[in-house]
Amino acid sequence: MNAQAPVQIIDGKAAAARVLAEVSAEVQAMKARGVAPALAVILVGQDPASQVYVRNKVLRAEECGIRSLEFRRPAETDEAELLDLIHNLNADPDVHGILVQLPLPDHIDEARVLQAVSPLKDVDGFHAENVGGLSQGREVLTPCTPAGCLRLLQDSCGDLAGKHAVVIGRSNIVGKPMAALLLKAHCSVTVVHSRSANLKDLCRQADIVVAAVGRPRLVDADWLKPGAVVIDVGINRIDEGGRSRLVGDVDFDSAIARAAAITPVPGGVGPMTIAFLMKNTLAAARLQHSDLPATVQHPEAPCLSIS
Numbered sequence: 001m002n003a004q005a006p007v008q009i010i011d012g013k014a015a016a017a018r019v020l021a022e023v024s025a026e027v028q029a030m031k032a033r034g035v036a037p038a039l040a041v042i043l044v045g046q047d048p049a050s051q052v053y054v055r056n057k058v059l060r061a062e063e064c065g066i067r068s069l070e071f072r073r074p075a076e077t078d079e080a081e082l083l084d085l086i087h088n089l090n091a092d093p094d095v096h097g098i099l100v101q102l103p104l105p106d107h108i109d110e111a112r113v114l115q116a117v118s119p120l121k122d123v124d125g126f127h128a129e130n131v132g133g134l135s136q137g138r139e140v141l142t143p144c145t146p147a148g149c150l151r152l153l154q155d156s157c158g159d160l161a162g163k164h165a166v167v168i169g170r171s172n173i174v175g176k177p178m179a180a181l182l183l184k185a186h187c188s189v190t191v192v193h194s195r196s197a198n199l200k201d202l203c204r205q206a207d208i209v210v211a212a213v214g215r216p217r218l219v220d221a222d223w224l225k226p227g228a229v230v231i232d233v234g235i236n237r238i239d240e241g242g243r244s245r246l247v248g249d250v251d252f253d254s255a256i257a258r259a260a261a262i263t264p265v266p267g268g269v270g271p272m273t274i275a276f277l278m279k280n281t282l283a284a285a286r287l288q289h290s291d292l293p294a295t296v297q298h299p300e301a302p303c304l305s306i307s
């Protein structure tokens with residue numbers, strides 16, 4: 001049997017710090033030309049996890065010089081009120097990005113709310129116009145988590161052309177846009193999900209596995225081809241021995257025996273998601289100020305996160 005090369009643990013925090021440094025430099029350049037990028041974050045209700053995420057987003061924004069505005073609304077807020085707030089932010093020339101934290105309370109129609117955000121300010125990339133643009137391979141505002149995963153894969157594997165990527169999960173937030181980005185990067189893409197027959201056999205054929213199903217430690221070494229690169233999007237809070245801890249959709253301790261490279265949870269995809277939110281806010285500010293001289297754009301950092 002061949003000895004297996006040691007596994008590379010992909011450091012999402014370090015990768016995110018590099019992205020944030022790029023963003024900070026560009027924010028300064030943009031400010032020097034009179035535009036101060038600003039992100040509005042809307043949080044409806046008291047979900048504790050959402051509060052932590054929103055707090056982190058606001059902190060990261062401040063760190064890279066992006067102005068952040070937080071709008072907290074009670075869980076009972078009705079849809080019309082929320083739509084009203086979004087319309088006001090759409091019309092505000094000093095606000096460049098709008099993020100509506102998900103999930104929303106059950107009485108609010110999530111699709112209608114996401115569709116109300118101006119596509120030019122849609123830093124989540126969830127508006128149908130951006131979803132459609134991504135599927136056509138255009139450079140549009142792109143969902144932050146898959147954009148972050150793609151960057152981690154490019155850093156780790158270089159050229160992705162011709163590789164077989166298996167995406168586990170078909171959500172609008174991760175699975176579907178991830179598949180579109182991998183296709184754009186010239187991978188062969190298989191999307192599998194909870195109803196797939198032979199889930200494990202399909203996964204075993206993958207050069208690249210992106211797990212985004214929300215099932216704690218579903219994927220173990222037995223699911224992997226030796227040398228596979230594994231991106232774990234899952235963030236599952238589980239109780240273990242009376243203590244709460246975060247685990248991914250991948251059984252990390254098992255998978256490291258087969259994978260060539262793997263992201264940990266925490267410290268993998270999560271920090272990259274937030275870094276790409278900042279990148280998208282900058283891209284959104286540029287979309288709204290197409291009059292800015294091109295020198296604002298960093299030559300090696302293309303305008304939008306998918307490129």
Ligand SMILES: Nc1nc(=O)c2c([nH]1)NC[C@@H]1CN(c3ccc(C(=O)N[C@@H](CCC(=O)O)C(=O)O)cc3)C=[N+]21
Binds near residue numbers: 100267270
């Ligand atoms: N409109 C909208 N856009 C989102 O992008 C969005 C959302 N709603 N709702 C919730 C999910 C979740 N999400 C995370 C972002 C960062 C971490 C993150 O940085 N996690 C740290 C650990 C955090 C911890 O310890 O809890 C890590 O993985 O290292 C996690 C989760 C963005 N989301």
